[in-house]
Amino acid sequence: xNIAQIEANLNKMMASFSQKTFIFDLFTSYGLPKASITRxxxxxxxxxxxxxxxxxxxxxxxxxxxxxxxYTTILLINENLKHDExxxxxxxxxxxxAIDTKTADKLDIxxxxxxxxxxxxxxxxxxxxxxxxxxxxxxxxxxxxxxxLFDEIKKDN
Numbered sequence: 118x119n120i121a122q123i124e125a126n127l128n129k130m131m132a133s134f135s136q137k138t139f140i141f142d143l144f145t146s147y148g149l150p151k152a153s154i155t156r157x158x159x160x161x162x163x164x165x166x167x168x169x170x171x172x173x174x175x176x177x178x179x180x181x182x183x184x185x186x187x188y189t190t191i192l193l194i195n196e197n198l199k200h201d202e203x204x205x206x207x208x209x210x211x212x213x214x215a216i217d218t219k220t221a222d223k224l225d226i227x228x229x230x231x232x233x234x235x236x237x238x239x240x241x242x243x244x245x246x247x248x249x250x251x252x253x254x255x256x257x258x259x260x261x262x263x264x265x266l267f268d269e270i271k272k273d274n
Contacts, residue, residue, distance in 0.1 A: 118148035118242050119268040127232035136210050140171060140179050147241035164200055174200040180207050187214050203240060
């Protein structure tokens with residue numbers, strides 16, 4: 118799956134937004150295995166038995182939070198991870214908070230803006246993030262646009 122497909126999947130997911138299937142649609146958007154997503158939905162692969170939580174070993178810890186402060190909740194989860202989850206996601210379906218535990222990157226956005234931040238979960242799609250500390254931000258953006266153009270040209274041959 119390439120970047121353009123992931124971005125298109127996220128836009129489609131947000132156009133038909135559903136709280137009930139949100140996290141599973143997010144997994145699908147990044148091309149995670151359908152069999153694993155089905156097992157998570159049924160509870161077989163979910164290590165958390167708490168309603169509104171998903172714990173997928175080495176992948177993600179997801180929690181719906183409607184009663185407490187999202188920021189406090191995500192910090193507590195980050196301090197108490199047990200299964201080496203790569204991403205922590207906490208949402209009330211208005212605000213979307215996420216932490217990449219490997220790179221310590223954080224995402225704090227309105228949930229409707231998720232497609233604009235498609236690059237945050239690229240490791241699920243098999244594409245690791247690269248740190249560009251010494252790079253000019255304009256160069257980084259140009260490189261990302263060129264990668265998208267390359268993907269489209271390659272797709273159309």
